[in-house]
Amino acid sequence: MPRLLPLILWLLSLDLHAQPALIPWPRSVEWLDGTFLLKNVSLHADPGLEEVATPLLDYLSAIGAKATATNELLHPVYLRRDPLLPKEGYVLDIAPTRAEVRVSEAAGVFNALATLRQLTTTAEGGSYWPCARIADHPAYAWRGTMLDVSRHFYPVDFLERYLDELARLKINIFHWHLTDDQGWRIEVKKYPRLTEEGAWRTEADGRRYGGFYTQEEVKRVVRYAAERGITVVPEVEFPGHCRAALASYPQLGCRKDTLPVPTTWGIFQDVYCIGQEATWTFMQDVLDELVPLFPSAYFHIGGDEVPKDRWHACPVCQRRMHAEGLADEHALQAWAVKRAQHMLKAKGKTLIGWDEILEGGVDSAAVIEVWRGDDQARKARANGNRMIRTIYFDASPASLTLERVEQFDPRVDGSDQLVLGAECPVWSEGRDPRNLGYSVFPRLFPYAERLWTGEAPRADIRERMRPHVARVESDGWLTATQDADLFAANIRYEPARNEWLVTTQRGRPDITVAFTGPDTSGVFTDSLRVREAGTWSLTPLWKGQPVQDALNIPIVRHLGVEATQTVIPLPDPKYGFDPAKGMSDGLLGSESFRDGQWQGWWGPDPVITLDLGKEQVITEMSIRCLQDVAVWILLPREVIYETSTDGKHWSTLERATHAVPMEPGPRIIHTFSARPATPTKVRYVRATLVNAGPMPASSLGAGNPSWVFADEFVVR
Template sequence: MKQWIGFAVAAILAGGCTPPEVTEFSATLIPLPTKWEKASDESLCITGQWNWSVDPSWEVVSPVWQDWLQVDRMDSHALAVNLKVIQKEGLADEGYELRVSKEGIEVFASTETGAFYGLTTLRWMMSTEVSGEVALPHGLIQDAPRFPHRGLLLDCCRHFMEPEYVKRMIDLLALHKMNVLHWHLTEDQGWRIEIDAYPRLTEIGAWRTEADGSTHGGFYTKDQIRDIVAYAATRQITVIPEIELPGHSNAALAAYPWLGCTGEQMEVPHDWGVFKDIYCAGSDSTFAFLETVLDEVLELFPSEYIHIGGDEAPKVRWEVCPKCQRRIDEEGLHDEHELQSWFIGRIGRYLEAKGRKIIGWDEILEGGLPAGATVQSWRGMEGGQAAIAAGNDAIMSPTSHCYFDYPVESTDLEEVYGFEPVPTDLQGSGRILGGECNMWTERAPQHLVDSKVFPRLVAMSEVLWSQPEQRDWSDFRLRMERHYSRLDAWGVEYGWETVPISM
C-alpha cells in the first residue's frame, strides 16, 4: 500500500536518549481528548523503533497500522519501545484509552476503529523534525467522539479531482479523526461515476466545453472507486456517495435526453447555478434508469447511507409536463412539492428494500418528509430542527459555519470553531448525527481545495469530536499554532485563518 502522508515515527526507551522537554498531551492534540490523567512526573522518550504487539483479532490490520506509524528515518542503534494494542470490552465504538508508562505504550479499544484513533493520537505526539525527539508524560488518555458522523463533502463534479488527491484527502480526514467522506459524484456540470448499463453518462455527461472552448472533465472507473473505498476503510473513513435527484441532473439529461420532461437535446453546462430541466417524475423510464444506476452504486459503496441530493429542484417543467401532472392526479398529490416528496419517497423505499438509508438536503422536507430519511440541514439550522421534530435524524452543515467554498471574509477559523451543531431549543425524538463541512468547487479547482479546507477543517474536527464544555478558542489557537508544522510536513497548502490585516 502506498503511504500518501508519512513522517518519521521512532521510539526508544527513556533510558536510551537524552530526554527532551516533555510534551503535554493537552498542549498539542486536536481534537482535544475527553480526559487526560497524569500518572507521575516521569516520561517516555520517543526516537527509535516500535516493538508491536497486536490483539490476535486485529492481526489482519496490523500491517496497515504499522504503515500509519511508518518509520522512514530509522535509528539502527535504537532500542524498541513496546507498543501494545489490546482489545478491551466496554469502551465506546470509536473510543480508546492510551496509557504511557515506563513499560511502553498501550492502546485499549473495543473496536478496530477505536484502536485506529488511539494510534492516530499517538501519531500526533510524534515529532515532524528529521531528528526530533519527543518525551511523552506517563499517564492515561480516555477518549471518544461526541458525534458519530463527522464529515467532509467533496464536490468532484464542478471540478474533477484525481483519484490520488481523493486518497490524500482521506488521509487528512483520518488524521483529524473525521470519519465520513461525502463524495459528490453527479451534478449538472459533470457525471463522475462509471455506470455499465448507461455508458453515455461518462462518454457524454463527464465532459463539458468551457466558455473559452477548452474541455474539462473526467470520471472514476469502477476499479478506481473500489480502490478508493477500500483505502478509506483502512483509515476508518466511510465513503457516502451522492447521486443527485431529481434536480442537478443536467449532465445525465445531456447523455440521455429522454430522462427530462421535454426530451430536448442539451449540452453539459459549463456555468453555475440552478437549471430548470430535471428528471421527469411522470415517466416510469426515469425510475427504471435511477434504480439501475443505484444498483450499480450499491455494488461499489457498502455505506449504510446513500445521499440522494433533493435540493434546488425547480418545478417549472413539472408544472407543464402532462406525464408529471398525470402522476400528481394518479397518486392523489396536491402539487409539485408533494410530487417531489413522492419522488424521494419512492427512491427511499427502493433503497430501504436493498438495506440502505437515504440522506437528502433539507429541501426534502417540502411536501412532506419521507419516513426514515435523514435531513442534511444547509439553509440554516431550521431544517435539522424540523427533521428532529418529525422523528427523523439530521446532519448539520449550515452555510453560516460549514461552507468552506466561502472565503474567510464570510467564514473564518474562529467562526467555524464557534459552531454548535445542537440548537438549544431542540425538540423531538430524532437525533443530531453530527455535521459536515462542505467543499463545493464551482470556484475551486483541485489546486485550490487545500487552501479552502484548511485550516478550517481542523477547527471543525474539534467541534464534532470534543465535548462543548472543553472548547476554548484561545486554547485552540495555541494548539493550532503548533499544528501548522504538521500540516507543513503533510504537504498541506493551507489558507488563511481570517482576513489578513493590511499594513
C-alpha cells in the same frame, strides 16, 4: 554502559512537560514523566485484533520504529480489546518501557493512531511518545466533510491526500458529491454516455473540461478511506441538479430536448421526468451498479433545489400526479423521494437528502442534511428524522471567519436529540485542486475539535494549530493565513492620469500576481498601472504556481472614457467598484456579475448620461447587459438611446430591443447597439435601460422585481 550513556543524556535533555499540540483535544489527558522510545518497537495484538492492528503496524514501520532485530532491547506496544469502552473510544497508557492501546472496536484503533501520530515527537536522537494516560471517545458519530467533484474535478491521488488529512483529525465521513448539473463523475457501465458526454463540458474559451472515476478507481478510493477509518458516502443527485445526465440521455427529461452540459453555475429548470417509468428504470440500473461499490449504510440522493416548472407543464408528470392522488408538484417530489427510499431500503441502504426533501412530507427513516438553518432542523426533528448539520467551507474566509467556525454549534436549540453530527461541505464553483486547501485549512482544525469533543474548541486552539498549519503547508497545501478572500483585483480608471490602476487583495502576503498585457508581461504584488487598451490577465501565484484561473480584464478606449458620467438612480452598492464612473471607465465585465465591473439595479429603469466635454462626431453607441434568470437578472426590455447638443433638448436615436427569451438557461451577455444613419455631432448621450418587469412565472423568483445589470456605455 558507555553505549547507553548518549541515549540517557538525550532523554534527560527532553522537555518532558511540553504538551503536544493535539487536535482534537482528548477528553482526559494525564501527562506522566518519561518517554517511550520509538525504536525496536514490537506490536502485540489480542486475538481477533490482528487485522485491525495493521494501520498501527504500518505507521510504526513508516517512521522506522518497528523492531527488525531480536538481539536488542524491545519496546512493546500492546493492542487490547476492552468491550467496556465507548463506541470509537480508546485508551492510551504510555510508560517508558511499554505502551498499551485499548479499544472496543476497529474504529478505536484509527482514532488511537491519529492521537499517537500527533504525540510522535522527533528530536536529534530519535523519535518518542511522551508518557501519558489518555482516555478518549467522540461526542458525535458523524464527523464529516463533503467534496463537490462535479463543478470541478479532483483526481484520485488528490482525494487520497485529502483523506490522509481527514484521518489525522478523526474525521470519519467523506461525503462524495459525484453528480450535478456540471458533470457526472462516476462510471455506470450500462449507460456509457454518462461519462462519455456527461462528464465533459466545453468552457467559454473552447477548452474541454471534465473527468470521471472508473468503478475500479471508486473501489480504490473507498478502500483507501476504509484503511484510515473513513466511510465514503456517495451522492447521486435526484430528481434535480441533473443536466449532465440529461445531456447524455435527453429522454430522461420532460421535454426530451438535447441540452449541453452547463458551463455556468446556478439552478437549472430541466430535471428528471419522474412521471415516466423509463426514468425509474434508469435509476434502478444506476443503483444496481453503484450501491455495491460503497459499503456505507447510507446513500445520499441530494433532492435539493428542484424547480417544478417542467413537471407542471409535463403531461406525463401530471398523469402521474392524478394517478397517485398528489395535490401538487411538491407532493410529486415527496412521492419520488419515498420511491427512491424504498429502492435503497431494498438494498440495505438508508436514504440521506438535503432538507428540501422535508417539503411535501418524507418518511421519518430518512436522514436529513440540514443546510438552510435551524428552522429546517426543527422541522426534521418534529418529523422524527435524524439529521446532519452543515457549515459551508466553500464560503470565503472573509465571511466564514475562523472565529465563526470556532463558534459553530451543531445542536438544535441546545439539544443533540436526533443530531448525528455535521459536515463541512466544499462546493466547487470557486474551488479546485489548486486552492481547496485555502477553504479547508485552518478551519478544519476547530471544526474537528468541536465535533469530537461536543464542546467549543479550547481557548488555546489557535496556538495548537500552528504546527499543524506548518505541516500541511510543507505538504503542499495552500492555507488561509488570515480571514480574507484568496484573491481579488480592483480596477479603476483615473481620469487625471488617463490610465487604469489595478490593485489587488491577496489572501496571503506570499502570493504574487503574474500579469500579461498587450506586448508586456511580468509579476507584481499590490498595484499595477495600465495605459494600453486590450485584454490584461492576472494570475495569482503561490510558490510560483497558479492557485486559480487567470482573471481577464478587457479594457476598451472610447469617447465615453474621458466623459463625465451621471447615473440616476445610483447602482446598488453591492455591485460595481466605481458607481461614479463604472459605466464609462473602459472596463468590460466578465461572466460573473460579482466581478466589480457590472453595475446592478433592482427594479427601476437606470438612466446613464455622458457629457463628452465638447461636441464630437459619434458613429455608434452600445451597452452590454447580462441575463441570468437563476439569480433574477433579466435583460432590459429595451435600451433607449438619445443625443443632445446642450443637455436639455434630447432626440431619440434608437430604441434597441432583443429577442432573447426570459427563461432559465445559460448566462447571456447581450450588446444593445445604436448607430445613427450618418455620423452625428453631439456633446451629450443618454441611455435608458427599461427594466423587463417582474420575474416570469417559469423562474424560481416568479413575480418578484428583476435586476438590470450593465457594464459599459461605449461611445465611438
